[in-house]
Amino acid sequence: MDPRVKAAIEGSLDESIRDLQRLCHQPSVGAQNWGILECAQLMRDLLQEAGVSARILPTPNKGNPVVYGELKGTSSNTLIFYDHYDVQPAEPLELWETPPFEPAIRENRMYARGISDDKGHIVARLAAIKALLRVQGRLPCSVKFCIEGAEEMGSPNFVPFVEQNKQLLKADVCIWEAGGVNWEGRPTVNLGMKGILYVELEARTANRDSHSSWGTVVANPAWRLAWALSTLKDQDENLLIPGFYDDVRPPLPLEIDAISRMPDEDEELRQSLQVEGFLKGVRGKEFLRRHLLEPTCNICGIESGYTGSGTKTVLPHWAKAKIDFRLVPNQRYEDILDKLRRHLDSKRFADIKINYSDGENPGRTPIDHPWVRLVADAAMEVYGSEPVIIPTNAGSGPIHCFTDILGIPVATCGIGYPESRIHAPNENIQFDYFTKGVLHTAAVMERLGNLNKTTLTENLHH
Amino acid sequence: MDPRVKAAIEGSLDESIRDLQRLCHQPSVGAQNWGILECAQLMRDLLQEAGVSARILPTPNKGNPVVYGELKGTSSNTLIFYDHYDVQPAEPLELWETPPFEPAIRENRMYARGISDDKGHIVARLAAIKALLRVQGRLPCSVKFCIEGAEEMGSPNFVPFVEQNKQLLKADVCIWEAGGVNWEGRPTVNLGMKGILYVELEARTANRDSHSSWGTVVANPAWRLAWALSTLKDQDENLLIPGFYDDVRPPLPLEIDAISRMPDEDEELRQSLQVEGFLKGVRGKEFLRRHLLEPTCNICGIESGYTGSGTKTVLPHWAKAKIDFRLVPNQRYEDILDKLRRHLDSKRFADIKINYSDGENPGRTPIDHPWVRLVADAAMEVYGSEPVIIPTNAGSGPIHCFTDILGIPVATCGIGYPESRIHAPNENIQFDYFTKGVLHTAAVMERLGNLNKTTLTENLHH
Numbered sequence: 001m002d003p004r005v006k007a008a009i010e011g012s013l014d015e016s017i018r019d020l021q022r023l024c025h026q027p028s029v030g031a032q033n034w035g036i037l038e039c040a041q042l043m044r045d046l047l048q049e050a051g052v053s054a055r056i057l058p059t060p061n062k063g064n065p066v067v068y069g070e071l072k073g074t075s076s077n078t079l080i081f082y083d084h085y086d087v088q089p090a091e092p093l094e095l096w097e098t099p100p101f102e103p104a105i106r107e108n109r110m111y112a113r114g115i116s117d118d119k120g121h122i123v124a125r126l127a128a129i130k131a132l133l134r135v136q137g138r139l140p141c142s143v144k145f146c147i148e149g150a151e152e153m154g155s156p157n158f159v160p161f162v163e164q165n166k167q168l169l170k171a172d173v174c175i176w177e178a179g180g181v182n183w184e185g186r187p188t189v190n191l192g193m194k195g196i197l198y199v200e201l202e203a204r205t206a207n208r209d210s211h212s213s214w215g216t217v218v219a220n221p222a223w224r225l226a227w228a229l230s231t232l233k234d235q236d237e238n239l240l241i242p243g244f245y246d247d248v249r250p251p252l253p254l255e256i257d258a259i260s261r262m263p264d265e266d267e268e269l270r271q272s273l274q275v276e277g278f279l280k281g282v283r284g285k286e287f288l289r290r291h292l293l294e295p296t297c298n299i300c301g302i303e304s305g306y307t308g309s310g311t312k313t314v315l316p317h318w319a320k321a322k323i324d325f326r327l328v329p330n331q332r333y334e335d336i337l338d339k340l341r342r343h344l345d346s347k348r349f350a351d352i353k354i355n356y357s358d359g360e361n362p363g364r365t366p367i368d369h370p371w372v373r374l375v376a377d378a379a380m381e382v383y384g385s386e387p388v389i390i391p392t393n394a395g396s397g398p399i400h401c402f403t404d405i406l407g408i409p410v411a412t413c414g415i416g417y418p419e420s421r422i423h424a425p426n427e428n429i430q431f432d433y434f435t436k437g438v439l440h441t442a443a444v445m446e447r448l449g450n451l452n453k454t455t456l457t458e459n460l461h462h
Numbered sequence: 463m464d465p466r467v468k469a470a471i472e473g474s475l476d477e478s479i480r481d482l483q484r485l486c487h488q489p490s491v492g493a494q495n496w497g498i499l500e501c502a503q504l505m506r507d508l509l510q511e512a513g514v515s516a517r518i519l520p521t522p523n524k525g526n527p528v529v530y531g532e533l534k535g536t537s538s539n540t541l542i543f544y545d546h547y548d549v550q551p552a553e554p555l556e557l558w559e560t561p562p563f564e565p566a567i568r569e570n571r572m573y574a575r576g577i578s579d580d581k582g583h584i585v586a587r588l589a590a591i592k593a594l595l596r597v598q599g600r601l602p603c604s605v606k607f608c609i610e611g612a613e614e615m616g617s618p619n620f621v622p623f624v625e626q627n628k629q630l631l632k633a634d635v636c637i638w639e640a641g642g643v644n645w646e647g648r649p650t651v652n653l654g655m656k657g658i659l660y661v662e663l664e665a666r667t668a669n670r671d672s673h674s675s676w677g678t679v680v681a682n683p684a685w686r687l688a689w690a691l692s693t694l695k696d697q698d699e700n701l702l703i704p705g706f707y708d709d710v711r712p713p714l715p716l717e718i719d720a721i722s723r724m725p726d727e728d729e730e731l732r733q734s735l736q737v738e739g740f741l742k743g744v745r746g747k748e749f750l751r752r753h754l755l756e757p758t759c760n761i762c763g764i765e766s767g768y769t770g771s772g773t774k775t776v777l778p779h780w781a782k783a784k785i786d787f788r789l790v791p792n793q794r795y796e797d798i799l800d801k802l803r804r805h806l807d808s809k810r811f812a813d814i815k816i817n818y819s820d821g822e823n824p825g826r827t828p829i830d831h832p833w834v835r836l837v838a839d840a841a842m843e844v845y846g847s848e849p850v851i852i853p854t855n856a857g858s859g860p861i862h863c864f865t866d867i868l869g870i871p872v873a874t875c876g877i878g879y880p881e882s883r884i885h886a887p888n889e890n891i892q893f894d895y896f897t898k899g900v901l902h903t904a905a906v907m908e909r910l911g912n913l914n915k916t917t918l919t920e921n922l923h924h
Contacts, residue, residue, distance in 0.1 A: 212786050215759070215786075217749060274669040300777070303764065303769035307763045307764070314763070316761070320769070324677075
């Protein structure tokens with residue numbers, strides 16, 4: 001990396017702290033419809049101040065707006081940053097050491113809701129851009145920003161937004177929100193996310209609860225739900241919906257190889273959750289392989305009848321379960337939703353209603369894509385250690401909009417660390433890792449500017 | 463019936479209303495530990511005032527006391543009244559037209575919590591006794607009272623109380639709490655109750671909730687519970703616990719015959735609950751037969767994880783279900799509890815805890831017992847119509863203490879009617895039915911006094 005750029009970044013922490021203070025002081029809680037538009041405007045201003053031409057774009061169905069930005073560089077190789085300015089609710093407030101929207105610095109860390117997920121990442125991108133512009137006058141590559149405002153709500157209007165703005169969002173490569181270092185301080189490069197289908201199953205029988213002695217003759221929705229759930233997955237964790245696994249692409253040798261190089265995390269999790277072991281007895285690489293590469297179905301919640309203390313002899317008239325399916329390439333959530341409906345119908349559960357909540361398709365970037373090598377090499381340069389290549393995250397996000405709809409390879413280059421406490425009280429960033437993330441971003445941009453464009457496109461979707 | 467007794471009863475409604483006002487003005491809500499001892503004392507006083515020698519007896523485990531009473535009559539044939547002075551909680555209070563513990567008269571009805579279940583029945587017994595004593599100077603038969611104080615809480619200490627007081631409670635026949643007329647105004651004579659086993663199934667996995675993406679590897683207690691429940695009963699309502707049906711005595715021809723004489727009630731219930739039909743398509747007598755004579759298992763409540771609005775991607779760490787089994791002769795709740803445990807263990811659910819709440823064994827009096835004929839004939843005399851003989855109620859109560867532990871035949875002779883709204887707001891009695899119930903009680907006592915003792919004992923437990 002240009003040593004002047006490195007020096008400029010290392011000297012710019014105070015400026016970034018000021019940006020973080022402004023951005024994190026502005027609440028932007030989508031679930032509470034709190035401060036979204038104000039934050040979008042501030043976001044646009046911060047981009048403009050960094051020299052990025054920015055504007056606020058509406059999304060379909062009056063969704064939260066997207067902040068879009070662009071700045072041409074020496075090379076036409078274009079990097080698009082996917083980030084989000086919305087944050088999780090801060091509750092429970094009483095567990096915060098300082099108020100969630102009053103950013104506070106303590107011992108080399110800065111605390112605020114959203115400071116790691118995802119405002120800190122955005123400020124880090126801007127810090128890299130500002131340093132490059134200040135030292136070199138121009139960016140080595142071209143950049144775009146696509147900063148959405150409803151990621152924490154499942155990005156409900158993002159797919160149609162992307163489909164309507166394919167030309168605007170056209171780019172060669174994408175840096176995804178999040179990322180950073182693992183427990184050992186080694187940089188990580190995430191290449192994918194699972195898909196998700198979140199539904200509520202609802203059984204209703206009578207118009208009101210009855211005395212439980214009627215259980216002989218009156219249908220019980222809690223029984224119907226328990227029976228229906230038990231037909232979805234067996235005790236050995238096999239999904240029983242016909243065709244559920246049809247589109248699962250078997251793990252590639254490179255994915256298996258990447259997982260074999262990842263550090264184990266099962267023993268740490270086992271102790272943290274105080275469990276005797278994991279499903280199907282998986283440990284080590286087997287644990288990682290199952291966790292990252294397998295689809296599954298989870299019950300997030302279930303409710304029916306009397307749930308207070310003591311006894312009540314009641315036959316409830318409704319029962320509900322919230323379930324999510326985690327999907328892997330090439331499963332599609334609409335297809336799984338269809339198959340779920342057909343399965344319930346065929347098992348005599350046509351009466352059970354499926355209330356659709358959220359759906360996102362999975363997306364992964366091929367491990368041997370030159371973009372992955374570039375991001376990894378840049379990490380090696382900045383952190384001095386070989387990054388951990390993670391074929392996919394177990395969580396979900398709108399990554400398929402980039403990998404599949406736009407056809408762009410995606411990787412991460414972030415400022416997070418395992419104690420960032422995202423979605424939890426006392427969310428924070430650590431300044432050393434923040435600066436490393438800014439350096440990594442700048443190194444990535446430098447390398448992208450030097451790359452022959454044909455190298456980037458030849459290898460996608462193989 | 464002695465016409466002077468009939469006249470005395472018909473002229474004593476005002477006196478009964480005063481007794482009802484005193485008794486129902488005294489709260490006695492076991493679940494809220496409210497007024498129990500005060501009500502026991504008042505109960506004893508009312509018995510004494512009627513000429514019955516009464517005292518308050520403790521129950522094991524510092525349970526609510528039993529009010530015991532006795533009065534010898536011309537015949538040594540002894541009738542024991544089983545009743546209870548405790549009542550259900552009055553909540554929801556806002557649905558009461560007048561306060562639940564301020565008895566109020568409106569249009570030939572009297573309203574108060576517990577006035578039908580079961581204080582009105584007790585006052586009716588006393589009204590019959592007072593009229594007989596006033597006219598004849600002595601009761602035609604001997605009577606005992608066993609008025610417990612925790613019936614609405616599942617009679618937790620009543621079995622050991624009865625076992626410790628077998629001699630004291632010795633009697634030839636028993637009149638059970640409740641009973642009265644059906645929708646057509648015809649008297650009913652109930653001869654039994656089902657047993658019950660109420661337990662909570664509890665699954666716990668980790669020490670805290672996790673992000674739902676861990677569903678691939680971390681055990682989910684809601685899944686374990688759904689799977690476990692689905693092994694208890696199949697979609698066709700067959701209980702799957704090995705041995706569950708072993709001790710079920712097949713319905714007797716006389717029970718089937720009695721049911722064939724009962725009025726149908728399925729169409730009324732179907733419309734009231736707004737359901738399309740009943741389990742297994744039962745209607746008419748088949749409905750009654752299944753409802754009254756079959757055991758079953760009901761889910762009263764189930765809870766796990768996130769049950770609020772919208773979505774939360776969470777993997778819960780505990781799940782609970784409250785279930786009750788309704789049992790028929792000769793099932794025993796302790797045996798079913800053992801079988802449930804063994805079944806769960808054998809199905810790989812040794813981790814699921816069974817929290818025992820309540821248990822009561824079933825009890826039924828043989829339809830051809832002379833006591834049933836006597837109570838039915840007395841009803842015929844008072845109501846002018848053949849009573850409906852109900853082989854058993856679908857609900858549960860400590861009836862086996864009498865039918866099985868004490869070996870006494872049990873029948874009902876009550877003041878209730880279908881709009882009594884027991885356990886609900888605006889519980890009430892209707893004065894015409896109240897007086898009929900008093901007359902029925904007096905007629906029963908007259909007939910019992912005239913009966914040859916050997917007739918009573920020869921036919922029990924055939």
